[in-house]
Amino acid sequence: GIQVEQSPPDLILQEGANSTLRCNFSDSVNNLQWFHQNPWGQLINLFYIPSGTKQNGRLSATTVATERYSLLYISSSQTTDSGVYFCAVESSGTYKYIFGTGTRLKVLA
Amino acid sequence: GAVVSQHPSWVICKSGTSVKIECRSLDFQATTMFWYRQFPKQSLMLMATSNEGSKATYEQGVEKDKFLINHASLTLSTLTVTSAHPEDSSFYICSARGQGKQFFGPGTRLTVL
Numbered sequence: 001g002i003q004v005e006q007s008p009p010d011l012i013l014q015e016g017a018n019s020t021l022r023c024n025f026s027d028s029v030n031n032l033q034w035f036h037q038n039p040w041g042q043l044i045n046l047f048y049i050p051s052g053t054k055q056n057g058r059l060s061a062t063t064v065a066t067e068r069y070s071l072l073y074i075s076s077s078q079t080t081d082s083g084v085y086f087c088a089v090e091s092s093g094t095y096k097y098i099f100g101t102g103t104r105l106k107v108l109a
Numbered sequence: 110g111a112v113v114s115q116h117p118s119w120v121i122c123k124s125g126t127s128v129k130i131e132c133r134s135l136d137f138q139a140t141t142m143f144w145y146r147q148f149p150k151q152s153l154m155l156m157a158t159s160n161e162g163s164k165a166t167y168e169q170g171v172e173k174d175k176f177l178i179n180h181a182s183l184t185l186s187t188l189t190v191t192s193a194h195p196e197d198s199s200f201y202i203c204s205a206r207g208q209g210k211q212f213f214g215p216g217t218r219l220t221v222l
Binding site: 033035042048 | 143145147155158200202204206209211212215216
């Protein structure tokens, strides 16, 4: 089945810094979403981005489907950005979402 | 936007008992729902695909007799953990497909004593 790897696995930033999270996937996909999992476990949808670039405030994402990767950019990070970020892909031919390995982000005040 | 709910949000039970978790799509119909399990500090792992009106399909390594799934209507899927044991303690999340996207429930935290 499709493999989804995220990097880095852990990231510590000072408040105000910028960061880039990467998601690599091993096969073609129909859909891709980025999530932030809050401390209570709830998945907060950040972007639905099977291809192209989107921006929402301090966050933006780019997916290059032909090269099988997606990037999540966080600018001017805040302590509230701390948590785990997951990408999830829907592999072609199925409706199943496969989650990446996650990036655990900690933003220090 | 589309909303998926889960009930209960948390449950504690004794070893050997069965626990039922409900997943509902509140404002859309979902012919397909999915169940995931997440252990502490790990990613979400797909357990099974729930199809309305037919049997669920399970991922490799998931015991279908232990994790019973019923998708009785277009808005409700249930996961029953039968004869639960401490190793079944986990965070269970469902999702429902609608409008070409997937929407995730808030999760159910199961603790088996």
